[in-house]
Amino acid sequence: MELYVHIPFCVRKCRYCDFYSLPNGGQVPEAEDYVRALLRELDSRKEEIGGSGFTSIFVGGGTPTVLSCKDLETLITGIFDGAPVTRDAEITVECNPGTLDTEKLTLMRQLGVNRLSIGLQSAANAELKALGRIHTYEEFLKNYETARKVGFCNINVDLMSGIPGQTIESFERTLRTVAGLEPEHISVYSLILEEGTPLYSDVEAGRILLPGEDADRQMYELTGKVLAEYGYERYEISNYARPGHRCRHNMGYWTGEEYLGLGPAAASYLRDKSGNGVITEESVRQEQGGQAGNFGGRIDYAVMYRYKNPPDITAYIADPVGVRTVEERLEKKDLMSEYMILRLRLTGGADREEFRKLFGNTMDEIFGDTIRKYTGLGLLEDRGDCVALTEKGFDVANSVMCEFI
Numbered sequence: 001m002e003l004y005v006h007i008p009f010c011v012r013k014c015r016y017c018d019f020y021s022l023p024n025g026g027q028v029p030e031a032e033d034y035v036r037a038l039l040r041e042l043d044s045r046k047e048e049i050g051g052s053g054f055t056s057i058f059v060g061g062g063t064p065t066v067l068s069c070k071d072l073e074t075l076i077t078g079i080f081d082g083a084p085v086t087r088d089a090e091i092t093v094e095c096n097p098g099t100l101d102t103e104k105l106t107l108m109r110q111l112g113v114n115r116l117s118i119g120l121q122s123a124a125n126a127e128l129k130a131l132g133r134i135h136t137y138e139e140f141l142k143n144y145e146t147a148r149k150v151g152f153c154n155i156n157v158d159l160m161s162g163i164p165g166q167t168i169e170s171f172e173r174t175l176r177t178v179a180g181l182e183p184e185h186i187s188v189y190s191l192i193l194e195e196g197t198p199l200y201s202d203v204e205a206g207r208i209l210l211p212g213e214d215a216d217r218q219m220y221e222l223t224g225k226v227l228a229e230y231g232y233e234r235y236e237i238s239n240y241a242r243p244g245h246r247c248r249h250n251m252g253y254w255t256g257e258e259y260l261g262l263g264p265a266a267a268s269y270l271r272d273k274s275g276n277g278v279i280t281e282e283s284v285r286q287e288q289g290g291q292a293g294n295f296g297g298r299i300d301y302a303v304m305y306r307y308k309n310p311p312d313i314t315a316y317i318a319d320p321v322g323v324r325t326v327e328e329r330l331e332k333k334d335l336m337s338e339y340m341i342l343r344l345r346l347t348g349g350a351d352r353e354e355f356r357k358l359f360g361n362t363m364d365e366i367f368g369d370t371i372r373k374y375t376g377l378g379l380l381e382d383r384g385d386c387v388a389l390t391e392k393g394f395d396v397a398n399s400v401m402c403e404f405i
C-alpha cells in the first residue's frame with residue numbers, strides 16, 4: 001500500500017492552478033493543528049493499512065516545503081512512528097523553489113526523505129512570471145545544487161509545455177538546460193487551462209495567447225526526442241526517467257496499487273476489506289456458468305472503493321477521521337476498464353496474461369473490438385503478449401482510452 005499526504009498550503013496561488021491549496025504568503029498559522037490532524041487520521045486508518053507497511057510515501061501539495069522545519073519533522077517522524085513503512089520505501093517530498101534552504105533540505109534528508117520532486121516548470125523567467133510562479137530559474141538552480149550537496153540522489157524536476165509566451169525554441173532550451181543538470185527523473189505536463197483561474201479569464205478575454213495545439217504537439221514530440229539524447233526513457237505519457245529511476249509511487253497508481261490519502265481533497269483507493277467483494281476463481285466460474293478455466297487460484301482482484309476527503313481544511317482539522325466519503329465503488333467491469341486506461345498510459349502497455357489472471361476473462365473477450373479498431377488505425381500496437389499505444393496513439397491518448405470505458 002502507498003501513502004499520499006496532502007499539504008494544502010502555498011506561498012501564493014499560481015495563475016493557472018485549480019488544485020486545493022491555500023495561499024498563505026509563506027506563513028501557515030494553522031500548520032501545527034493541521035499536522036496533528038493528519039497524524040490523527042493516519043492513526044484512525046490502522047486497520048485499513050494492515051501490517052505489511054507502506055512501500056511508498058508521497059508528501060504532495062500545495063507546497064509541502066512551506067511548512068516550517070519543526071512541522072515537517074513532526075509530520076515525517078509522526079508517519080514513521082504511526083504506521084509500518086518498508087525498509088526500502090520511496091519517500092518523496094514535493095517542493096517548490098523559493099521555499100527551500102540548506103536547513104530544510106538537510107533536515108528532510110536526515111528524516112529519511114530519499115526523493116525530491118521539484119516544481120520548476122520552465123527555465124525561462126518570463127514564462128515563470130506568466131504562470132505566476134514565485135521563483136526564478138536561478139533560485140531553482142541554487143536549491144537543486146544544495147539538494148545534491150546534502151545527499152539527495154533521486155530528484156524529479158517538473159516542467160510544463162504550452163506556457164503563455166513559450167516558443168518551441170524556448171521550450172527546447174528548458175529541456176536541454178534541465179536535462180544537462182542530470183536529474184534522475186523529469187515530468188513534462190501540458191498546461192491545462194482550468195475554468196475559474198486568472199489565466200483562464202485572461203485567455204478568454206484575449207489578453208493572453210497560448211501557444212496553441214500544433215505547438216503543443218510539436219513540444220510533446222520534441223520532449224521525447226531531446227530527453228532520449230540525454231539518456232531518459234519515456235515510460236509514461238508525461239514521465240521520463242534515467243534507468244532504474246521510475247517514480248515508484250506513480251507506478252503504483254498506474255498499476256492498481258492500494259493507496260491511502262490523508263488531508264483535505266486527498267483520495268484513497270482501497271480494497272473492500274469485508275471480503276464480500278473479492279473476486280475468486282470460484283466466483284468467476286459461477287459467473288461463467290462453470291466454464292472458467294484453471295487460473296491457479298490467482299484471481300484475487302477485490303472490489304475497490306475510491307474515497308475522497310472534502311476540500312475543506314477547517315472541517316478537516318475539526319474532524320479528520322469522519323469527513324471521508326465513498327466516492328465510487330468499483331466492480332469487476334469498472335476495474336477491467338480502469339486496468340486498460342491506466343496501463344495504456346505506460347509505454348509497457350496492458351498485459352494480456354496479467355489481465356486474464358486478475359479478472360478471469362481474456363482481454364480480447366472484453367475489449368477485442370476496440371483493440372482491433374485502434375490497431376487498424378495505427379493508434380494501438382498489438383505486441384502479442386501486450387497491447388500498447390503507438391507514438392501516434394500517445395498524441396490522442398485520451399480519446400483512445402475513452403473507448404475502454
Ligand code: SF4
Pocket residue numbers: 009010012013014017018019021061062063096119
Ligand atoms: S505551487 Fe503548485 S499547488 Fe501551489 S498554487 Fe502553484 S501550481 Fe498550485
